[in-house]
Amino acid sequence: MDLKLDGRAALVTGSTVGIGFAIASLLAQEGAHVYVNGRTQERVDTAIAAIRSQVRNSSVVGIVADFSSAAGADALIAKLPAVDVLVNSVGIFEPKPFAEIPDADWYRLFEVNVMSGVRLSRHYLANMLKQNWGRILFISSESAVQIPPRWCTMA
Numbered sequence: 001m002d003l004k005l006d007g008r009a010a011l012v013t014g015s016t017v018g019i020g021f022a023i024a025s026l027l028a029q030e031g032a033h034v035y036v037n038g039r040t041q042e043r044v045d046t047a048i049a050a051i052r053s054q055v056r057n058s059s060v061v062g063i064v065a066d067f068s069s070a071a072g073a074d075a076l077i078a079k080l081p082a083v084d085v086l087v088n089s090v091g092i093f094e095p096k097p098f099a100e101i102p103d104a105d106w107y108r109l110f111e112v113n114v115m116s117g118v119r120l121s122r123h124y125l126a127n128m129l130k131q132n133w134g135r136i137l138f139i140s141s142e143s144a145v146q147i148p149p150r151w152c153t154m155a
Contacts, residue, residue, distance in 0.1 A: 006031035009083045011076075011124075013067065013116065014090030016043040019139055023087050025051050028058040035080055036062045037090070067116035068108060077120070082127045088117030089139040 005027060015024040016038035028034045028051050036051070038044045044062035051060045065076040067090055092112045094105065121136050128134020 003030045005085070008032045008085055009035065010085035010087065011035040011037065011080060011083045012087040012089055013037045013120070016047040019141065020087070020089035021047055023089060023139065024060070025054055027085070028055040028060050032085065033059040035083070036060060037065055037076065038062070039066045040064065067112045069111060070119060073116055073119035077123050083124050084128070084133065085135045086120055086124050087137045087139060088120060090116055091141060
């Protein structure tokens, strides 16, 4: 498939494993210059090595950023001021019974799972509009509709 992404800059948040990693790898196959993101340098380096081994001559680099606060998005934006494609894939969860999740945990989940995408999209959208080209995607797990049994236990 040719998505016409040769040379386009693509940032995939939360791309060291899972859905984000698969998307980053496929974007590299399509010729995009891919920015892999994770919370630790070790995980980012491992993902980069895996993509490079799967996709010959791929252009992939990493940026370490933790999106548990606005500072993480600000740090990433400082290192990467513009992209053509933004895939908001980062997500965290904790398998706890609903009634036992304190407000602080809800705020942390919201910061990472929602606000990181809002902050990055708000920043990158302006340049995409100026170029009259860009893509912003929000990716989520199927766990919202295919709830893992271990999450359904009653306390």
